[in-house]
Amino acid sequence: MQNKVLIIEDSRTAINIVVKLVEQADLVPVVSQSLTEANHLFMQSPPEDYLCAIVDYNLPDAPNGQAIDFCLDSILPTIVVTARMDKGTRDDVLRREVVDYIPKENTQTYDYLARLLKRLEKNKQIGIVVAGQSRTAAVRMTSLLRRHNFITYEANSAERTYQLVRENPEIRLVITGTDFDDVKSTTIISNLRMDYAKERLAIISVNTQEAQLSSARFIKSGANDFLLTPYCHEEFLCRITQNIELIENVEALTAMANSDFLTGLxxxxxxxxxxxxxxxxxxxxxxxxxxxxxxxxxxxxxxxxxxxxxxxxxxxxxxxxxxxxxxxxxxxxxxxxxxxxxxxxxxxxxxxxxxxxxxxxxxxxxxxxxxxxxxxxxxxxxxxxxxxxxxxxxxxxxxxxxxxxxxxxxxxxxxxxxxxxxxxxxx
The missing domain is CATH 3.30.70.270 (Reverse transcriptase/Diguanylate cyclase domain)
Incomplete structure (x- = not known):
């Protein structure tokens, strides 16, 4: 069971906050205040025990993100937290395959960290179809999604997209592009929406900046959201999460309306x-x-x-x-x-x-x-x-x-x- 979270942080205040958030997510914090200590602690149990790592960018024995590289080399999904918010630090963090980058800016950023921890566990049960994308775009998208533990599928045709959604009930979102072999992406969106309500399946249409004026066409065809390329790492994942959480919230409300509060029947x-x-x-x-x-x-x-x-x-x-x-x-x-x-x-x-x-x-x-x-x-x-x-x-x-x-x-x-x-x- 992946119930441990490796924390590498040298600030006692930050450690106390992060430990509390980890415990609130019903996970087990494993705390270290340096890269050397983290290496020692990590070796004490199988890597499969860890859900992720929460790592400070700047540590006494790892001042430039070396602890991030250690975690990624150990195949640990890694969330980076840092007080340094300059562009150089941000770029240096995001060039790596991290889960996310969180500045120590205010209480809301820690609230975001708490939700992210819960999502990493939930996402293991959620499928996303990457459809109609170029090979380069598909590779980038699936890489980002897998860092967040989503189950990913790829499709280059309308029929394959419909088949994946039909045969895999865990799929909650389809990301559509324009590189389909057979029909327009608006047609695929419309056909999906005929069979699946927005409360059951989210659709995000991804298109180029040149298509900005046409974004309304995709929304009117049934898409939940629209994203223009080039997009940044964080915007992509925030939109994915918001659309997934909207479906989950509707499902929770429906369950409350349909269930007896005491017995759950x-x-x-x-x-x-x-x-x-x-x-x-x-x-x-x-x-x-x-x-x-x-x-x-x-x-x-x-x-x-x-x-x-x-x-x-x-x-x-x-x-x-x-x-x-x-x-x-x-x-x-x-x-x-x-x-x-x-x-x-x-x-x-x-x-x-x-x-x-x-x-x-x-x-x-x-x-x-x-x-x-x-x-x-x-x-x-x-x-x-x-x-x-x-x-x-x-x-x-x-x-x-x-x-x-x-x-x-x-x-x-x-x-x-x-x-x-x-x-x-x-x-």
Missing amino acids: FNRRYFLNKLSGLAVQRGKRYALAVIDLDNFKQVNDTFGHENGDVVLVHTALLLRQHFADAVIARFGGEEFCVFMADTDAQTAVDRMESFRVKVSQQPVTISQTSINISISAGLLTAPASSLVNSISRADKLLYQAKNAGRNRIVSDIAFSRALERASQKTP
Whole structure:
């Protein structure tokens, strides 16, 4: 696991700040105050343990960036921090393949460093397509992106670009140029946007200064952003990061809107919106269960609502484990709903009964007391005319389970069989 960060810095104030930022990112700081000490510390553990290095440009035994070269030679992604902000120092730093260059200018620069540390870990799961670029431009772009741990792909045709995005769900951004073999870049942007919203896939169009007046064409075709060449190292990476973070922020907001804040399961609104169309499709078979924790009010009254929440989270975890292939929601209070697609009646009954047993056999420890919990459920295996009607019918079956003594599953199969037996006994 790459959880260490090598810090090479001789200022005690700067060390304290950087160490705190590293720890806030859930990483382990390894601190040295000279290049000699850094070399010694780095040899104490495998290089694979390190996520990156944060290096001061000017050190007592490395006054002109020699510590940067040491880190790069050790295949460590390197972030340079320095109090020297002259053009000569900046140029000397950026001629090397560093991750970034951060001046010790104000508190905002350290805030940027904190976000950069978190990004280096996140970026390992994010793909970027470099499309329609000259060979020289593509090499430069992919080099910059890989320093930031992005997964990179290259394409020179429209079809290859579409294929990469279609087959690799981790791709979050496409950088388009003008060197495509088949169609105009505006056409590719437009086609991508038809299939992928801006909240799902960012597109940055890169073009020459001569195309500056045409930048609106690319934005109107669906691009999120526009970058003119020649561009500087820092502007390129800042635009990449801002577009990626915008997608992540939208995803986070969507997840909050669709999820129950306590358990992390889907909420009722999302459950109904997601499944209402699927539930009425002709020929679609599914089973639906409404589940309720037995005597939950007593748990709250005895142990308090905070510990009642512990029971709810415990139940949600068991639901996720047992119904990993199903859609699960917390409907409110102690009530949950499980939608099992393409599931025949007997399989649904068996799975629900197995879950009931699992819950009853796994007590919850709250306030140093182990308490047994149980669930009752209404299970519908013959879908109604709509999802809402199916939920209503399952809820009535749940009511029967409660009235019959709790800790049991009542399904429409069992109910139908009971009616059949009753009719056979009638003279």
